[in-house]
Amino acid sequence: MDGARGKYSKRTPEGEFGISTAKTFRDLGLSDEVCRAVEEAGYKTATPIQEKSIPHVLMGKDILGTAQTGTGKTAAFLLPMIDVMAQGVSKPRMPRALVLEPTRELAAQVADSFDMYAKNSKMTRALVIGGLGAKEQEADLDGICDIIIATPGRLQDMFDRGLIMLRGIQFFVIDEADRMMDMGFIPDVERIVSLLPKQRQTLFFSATMPKPIRKLADKFLTEPREVEVAPPASPAETVEQRRLFVRGDAPAKRAALRKLIDAENVRNALIFCNRKSDVKLLLKSMQSHGYDAVALHGDMDQVDRMATLEKFKTNQARYMVCSDVAARGLDIQGLSHVFNFDVPFNADDYVHRIGRTGRAGQRGKAFMLVTAKEQKALDAIHTLIRKEIPEVDGMGADLSADAPAEADNKDDAAPADEKDETAAEDKPKPRRRSRRAKSDEEPQENKAASKSAKSDDESKGSKGGSKSKPAKADDEAKESEEAPASGSSGTRSLPNGDGDRRETRAPAPRKSGSRGDGNTPQGMGDHMPAFMKRPLREKQA
CATH class of the missing domain: 3.40.50.300 (P-loop containing nucleotide triphosphate hydrolases)
Structure with missing residues (x-):
């Protein structure tokens, strides 16, 4: 395999423009x-x-x-x-x-x-x-x-x-x-x-x-x-071919096309779409962004089609958005660019599209916007023309042949609108903060409420232990997060007045000196029903 050309071998046409043996028309026997x-x-x-x-x-x-x-x-x-x-x-x-x-x-x-x-x-x-x-x-x-x-x-x-x-x-x-x-x-x-x-x-x-x-x-x-004079379905050597990978669908493509047009020195250009409906949408988008564009597609009557073509040929319009009705044989003098907004369904149509530029020995450029869904059609084009089309970034600059650099430049190839849409996906997720960090960032009022739920001795010990015993500080930080402002340590208050009875970790054993010591049943908190305080009576035999 040729490293410079990938898996496709380059075929040289039998005749090329600019050859030194070209004959004049008189040499061919014409009158x-x-x-x-x-x-x-x-x-x-x-x-x-x-x-x-x-x-x-x-x-x-x-x-x-x-x-x-x-x-x-x-x-x-x-x-x-x-x-x-x-x-x-x-x-x-x-x-x-x-x-x-x-x-x-x-x-x-x-x-x-x-x-x-x-x-x-x-x-x-x-x-x-x-x-x-x-x-x-x-x-x-x-x-x-x-x-x-x-x-x-x-x-x-x-x-x-x-x-x-x-x-x-x-x-x-x-x-x-x-x-x-x-x-x-x-x-x-x-x-x-x-x-x-x-x-x-x-x-x-x-x-x-x-x-x-x-x-x-x-x-x-x-x-x-x-x-x-050339192998079948081979593009003219006078056309410089490039492709731009776009993340997203039609809106992202339209933004990428505008960015690419602004970066290129476009004298006049044909912009090809696969469908007539896409021609109409792209024309409306370009006109709304200030581009002097016209459209040519099969739904137009012949008078309008010829008037549109004449307008474009006489430089009254700079861009013509068209379907494949314009891909064959149209000779636009000095056409500088061809943009394939869609990868053509038929690989042969690619050759005819880009053949509108680079005619009669002049140089021309052809760009193709490709999404992930169009990769199969792109592979068919590469197979047909026997070479891979070089990739460019969003500004039309060639990407490096090295895989890492090419991957890094993928973001540059994406249009601005598309970057905004994918920013949330590309942004790295923040690291989870430790419990200790959460305790340090807890609002002051929550800290005060947590301290009021404990005795003065525990508060002092907690304060001193937070520096010397990290494990103890973690436990206290957790308790301060779970403790409500009322100071109760067993349940959290809900809007309907009930406690939060969702199953959590087992509560920490109560310390001496805390409220509720004595004969209070485990888990009842400070709200023990009165009937449970009555002494038990033995049943008479």
Whole structure:
């Protein structure tokens, strides 16, 4: 076992950002018009997935691509498609390319990328997604449309209404195929594939490649070229990953998140929750504490979702609390941080979440808040990414690898609110005071009452003996605690006038000179009934 990495071995991706052998887009064989548009967008060299995919697409080969999010998959299929399609002409209502995306946000983002890369050509596109007005989308389809970017549900609706024909498709792209499977779209995808011509070029991309996805690819692809620039489900090397252990539940997590955000230099951040209800609660909490936050989740209609996303992209809001609807494909320029408020149920989703930062070679940070209940999900993530995520304290500072130091710093990782709740548990219990100490701290009036219950001689002896005979002092201290203010030594007075008859230790034998000596029956005290004082009479025979 490698001591530096624990029980997980590190896998090095085949291609990384910043490699010295990176090629320009002109080196890949793209036209001048496409290269100019890419350069104007600010990109100079191709990423590994683009470098490996574009030449095969230009040669007309099917592609089976695997790469982590944020590596430029969108440009890897759009750029060569634009280059090839610019040489032909589409027919009315017969697009030549179809791109299927699992979510509306990702489809809208691909449409924006197409507008940017195809601005030097006369090609047109149609965005066909649910949640938006159908009339505008029908208008885009009515006429010449070169490429359709769609989600499966709305595309089938348009086809069933006779608004679109798919027999002219030359390029078919399935993006984020593993996400399609997670969302239950595979039957829809299979139906759409049955409507396409058999002679087509299919580009199949997925961030992970489990066996069901590979089996699906075998059905759709013909002699594909496999492109893998990183092992499946491996996070980008440009993302710095950290985890924070939190004691407590949601309230403690919210306090820990605020503390961590304040300690970090956050330019903008996505905050992921597992449930839509948690998104709403966290948003309300952050806004009440003065953070400019917005929310994005599946219960919002498409107009509100796009407006929220635009607000966040234009820096009108600094934090966006979201569910996994935003975990795939969203490209937020310069996103500095990703916070996982919850450990994702599915380990693969962790890779997609943190893939929103550290994109296109930039650096990013990803923090995950973990409670004891989420340890099993955390272990699944460690197994998937083949390494342990380093732990930090509440201020984001790395904890020492030594176990004792790490244990000492656990308190620092706990949020302030949580420390208040657990202070009583962590505080050491006070030591029991000795009887002698209790006797010394007894109020003065109790001492006076205790002294009045004894003779003057005993009081003097007790005072002298307390210094010379510790055992005797302990007995006297006990007697002084148990003696009531009235001076009676046998019982304690209760509110109803009765004596306290609870069983205790046997009473100490009475000393000579004390009140009650003589023929007083043992245990009766000073309150002997009158009938017991009468002399006994012998019964006459």
